[in-house]
Amino acid sequence: MVTPMVLASTAQITHLASVDVKGEDAEKFLQGQTSAHAALANGHFAPLTCFCTPKGRMLANTQLLRLSDNHFRLVLSSSLVEPLIAHLKKFAAFYRAELSAPEDVVLFGAATDDASVIADALNLPLPTVTWQQQSDAQGNSALCYPEDVENETSVRWLFALTDSAAENFQADAEPRRWQLSDVRRGLAWLEADQQDQYLPQMLNWEALGGISFKKGCYTGQEVVARAHFRGQVKKRLARGVIEGNQPLEHGASITNVGEKTVGEVVTSAVNDNGQVELLAVINTKTLEEGKLTLEDQPLTLRELPYRIERLDPEQLAQTIPTA
Structure with a gap:
């Protein structure tokens, strides 16, 4: 039986969860739905993005990671996993792309010292730049988050680990500290009861790099672009x-x-x-x-x-x- 390493400044993140998008058309499918260029998620950069209604209101805001050529992972509020999958399946039916909520993925939020321990134990390179991603062949990922503005030395990492990798660690910190750091960074994750209420710009999503105004069409793009270029926010x-x-x-x-x-x-x-x-x-x-x-x-x-x-x-x- 594995004796897990106790990590005092690491929290198991349960208010966020994952949606996997797999298949030959996964990138093409996401390109028509998300506010960021799907191709920018190249396994090194994990852009913020969002999914909107035709009227430009956000259904979910997410982080977009690429684990392999035909495998993308969205990180979003756990309350939005099933609603988003149900919404996207209506469009995925026309592509060679499948959506699922992986049950074998555990999310950890770690500060500097603990992040190094996790990365070293898994032989996983630790990313050093905000929104930089590193992954391994087993499906484990590390994503560098912006630091807590009340503690400038506290850079953060979000780890998405398989069950077998996660069992090596015991996370002892409170998840609220991770949520507090997001609040301090001006980063708000929508939940299920907040769907269809806000334009992306109302959550400052373009100021965080979560909207591309250079890509082609996606659902809600016309409204989002009009609000930006006409200053209607x-x-x-x-x-x-x-x-x-x-x-x-x-x-x-x-x-x-x-x-x-x-x-x-x-x-x-x-x-x-x-x-x-x-x-x-x-x-x-x-x-x-x-x-x-x-x-x-x-x-x-x-x-x-x-x-x-x-x-x-x-x-x-x-x-x-x-x-």
């Missing part, structure tokens, strides 16, 4: 904090001084100081005014760690080492 993802010790409900209302609803909570996580840090979609004019209220408390806005401007995934891909 009036709501944006913002970062904030209130006092509290429980995560907030999705859609919790944010009001201004006139008690008018001007925004809503998308995701949140509790920190170690008795506060709830959150990401919310808020009217852009209101962001300039300030003095917002949430749960009958003052909402303190915090700076996002990126600029609200277009970042092309094609540009990001050029920064990723391929060796």
